[in-house]
Amino acid sequence: MATKPLNLSRIVLQDIWYHKWMILLGLAVVLNAVAVVYTSHISRTQTSQLDGLQQERDRLDIEWRNLLLEEQSLAEHSRVTRIATKDLDMERPSPGKEIVVRLQ
Amino acid sequence: MTKQAKRITKPEPLHWRLKLVVVFVCAVFFSLVARAAYIQVLEPGRLRHESDMRTLRTTSNEVQRGLISDRNGEMLAVSVPVRAVYADPKMVFDNNGFADMRRWQALADVLHEPVADVVQRVQENPKKRFTYLKRQVTPEVAAYINQLKLPGIYLKAESRRYYPTGEITAQLVGITNIDDVGIEGLESTYDNWLTGTPSKQKVRKSRDGRVVERLDIIQEGESPNDLVLSIDQRIQQLAYRELKRATEIYQATSASLVMIDVRTGEVLAMANTPSYNPNSRDQLQSHRMRNRALADAYEPGSTVKPFVMAAALQSGIVKPGDVIPTSPGWMRIGGRQVRDGVNYGDMSLAKILWKSSNVGISKLALQMPIQQLLGTYQSLGLGSYSGINIIGESAGLVQDRHRWSDFERATLAFGYGLTVTPLQLARMYATLGSGGILYPSSILKLKQAPEGTRVLSENVANEVLKMLVGVTEEGGTGTKAHIDGYPVAGKSGTSRKAVAGGYGDDYVALFAGVAPANDPRLAMVVVVNEPKGDHYYGGDVSGPVFGKVMSGALQMLNVEPLPSHEVVELAGSVGGQR
Structure with missing residues (x-):
């Protein structure tokens, strides 16, 4: 009885084909695991970035508040009035001397 | 070759050795897997806990007051x-905190306090767990203290409130105490609105602290809200400056000013003297912190006369062209006397207001039923709150009783026997300016005008307004409130202050009015309380303040001035009725 020579690679491929769903699922599991690792990495980087930005925001807010105070004290009306009248020799025209310019 | 050597040269498997190795390797693998399973499946809690201890943190965000x-x-x-510096004395002692006194010296220097004091406060009670060393230090100082690395010395976040406008808006805005709780003025009224609560969150931090x-x-936090007031700081500043000047010149006990936008009821300025600096808490005096513009009620004197006129016109007992005889310049009512300065003879209605005749206005008041007059007063907001909603507001006083003597009815007509706050008075004049519609006052900026209630007919309001233009023109009682370019409808008032058992020698000088009279925009009241010296008439003391603030405010709001001949014409049209 002459035995047909066995084609090993053929058998292997047949076997693979037979178990294709198993292998696909296995691959999917591996890919999924990698994706989980990757997304959690991204999420952590982003969270950390968000945290950094929020800290920056708080710092800027504090700076803004201090600048606001400085602006208010520099632009205080009585100070402006004093500089305008004393240093710059300006005066407010009385209503009678006002000239009204009408915008068409 | 020996037999033994021969056996070695011919290799064959040593079964017991192979088995030993296999068993050993399997045991190693098995123990590893078992350990992993133990950690992962059976007892995961402990390591998780250990990990959490190292990475889990609770953060809370700092919230600043609105x-x-x-x-x-x-x-x-x-x-x-800012930061508060506090010490935990027990921690200081436990960690031998006084080993390096140079650090304590540096701490005391940066806190501007003698080192002995600071050390003493910590050493006072070694078992104590908390004592403030200094509150409200700047972040720079806090960072420096942090670098000193003193054991048991900690920093705590807090915030400090600054009031850039200082004394100009002090009573209105109010102040907070050191723990950031509003205790006066709007800070107190809107405390909940302005205060936020920090939110607390659990986070995982990496090794580098991110x-x-x-x-x-x-804990869900609540973000604080901001407050936008209806005040126009430019006008407020001008008002405070003029008020302060008048208070100094006339050595008055106090003075208040209220300006209202006629079309919406928003308060554009509310200033009081004497004032205080809200940025330094050391020298607070309660009499300086009173918002007198709405907390103090005064007898309004002649400033209520226009409303008696309005009540008379509204009820139809007089018509605009009528003439009232006031000769001989005084009248006797129930054994008491009401008098004018001079005998004005027969007066038109406008002239009664123009010359502020007590006799004329008393005659009008006596012609109408008392309920008519009181009803008009009450509908104009006397004796009730203005709707501004600020803690400490007074409602004034209008007595509600059935029996009135004739003399009391007459005094009611020239502003005695009832009290009003400056804010209420301003609101009454705003009603004249808005054509008879009373709006609730608001200290918050409004998006649109609120719903008002009509309390006077439009004709009556406009008629009275026209009569009042004469007051600030030549010959009136309020010429010092005259403004170049804008016709002013105003009225002066001077009332004696009541003391126990009668009226004393102190006066209240008032001026109230609306401008520009041709198209009213602003209503304003100036009250100077107890001016000393020769001048105490409303027209002399409060009138000039009114004129300056009103003209400045109209300019700032870009209200177009009338050419001077039109102002004269407007005044002249009133003159025809004199």
Whole structure:
């Protein structure tokens, strides 16, 4: 009885084909695991970035508040009035001397 | 070759050795897997706990109290984060904190306090766990203290409130105490609105201290809200400056000013003297902190006469062209006397207001039933709150009784026997300016005009307004409130202050009015309380303040001035009725 020579690679491929769903699922599991690792990495980087930005925001807010105070004290009306009248020799025209310019 | 050597040269498997190795390797693998399973499946809690101890942190965000700004966005109150320095004496002693006294010297220097004091406060009670060393230090100082690395010395976040406008808006805005709780003025009234609560969150931090994962929110925070006032800081500043000057010149006990936007009821300026600096808490005096513009009620004197006129016109007992005889310049009512300065003879209605005749106005008041007059007063907001909603507001006093003597009815007509706050009076004049519609007062900036209630007919309101133009023109009692370019409808008033058992020698000088009379925009009241010296008439003391502030305010609001001949014409049209 002459035995047909066995084609090993053929058998292997047949076997693979037979178990294709198993292998696909296995691959999917591996890919999924990698994706989980990757997304959690991204999420952590982003969270950390968000945290950094929020800290920056708080710092800027504090700076803004201090600048606001400085602006208010520099632009205080009585100070402006004093500089305008004393240093710059300006005066407010009385209503009678006002000239009204009408915008068409 | 020996037999033994021969056996060695011919290799064959040593079964017991192979088995030993296999068993050993399997045991190693098995123990590894068992250990992993134990850690992962059976007893995962402990390591998780260990990990959490090292990475889980609770963070809370700092929340600053809301800002208060005027209608144009100028800041009236701003909170800035600062730090409180506190000590835990027990920790200081446990860690041998006094080993390096140079650090304590540096700490004391930066706190501007003698080192002995600081050390003494910590050493006082070694078992204590908390004592403040200094509150409200700047972040720079805090960073320096942090670098000193003193054991048991800690920093705590808090915030400090600054009031850039200082004494100009002090009574209105109010102040907070050191723990950031509003205790006066709007800070107190809107405390809940302005205060936020920090939110607490559980986070996972990486080794370098960055947040890598946000877990759950432990406590939902509430963000603070800002407050936008209806005040126009430009006008407020001008008002305060003029008021302060008048207070000094006439050595008055106090003075108040209220300006209302006629079309919406918004308060554009509310100033009081004497004032205080809200930025330094050391020298607070309660009499300086009173917002007298709405907390103090005065007898309004002649400033209520226009409303008696309005009541008379409204009820139809007189018509605009009528003439009232006031000769001989005084009248006797129930054994008491009502008198004018001079005998004005027969007067037109406009002239009664123009010359502020007590006899004329008393005659009008006596012609109408008392309920008519009181009803008009009450519908104009006397004796009730203005709707401004600020803690400490007074409602004034209008007596509600059935029996009135004739003399009391007459005095009611020239402003005695009832009290009003400056804010109420301003609101009454605003009603004349808005054509008889009374709006609730508001200290907050409004998006649209609120719903008003009609309390006077439009004709009556306009008629009275026209009569009042004469007051600030030549020959009236309020010529010092005259403004170049804008016709003013105003009325002066001077009332004696009541003391126990009668009226004393002190006066209240008032001036109230609306401008520009041709198209009313602003209503304003100036009250100077107890001016000393020769001048105490409303027209002399409060009138000039009224004129300056009103003209400045109209200019700032870009109200177009009338050419001077039209002002004269307007005044002349009233003159025809004199």
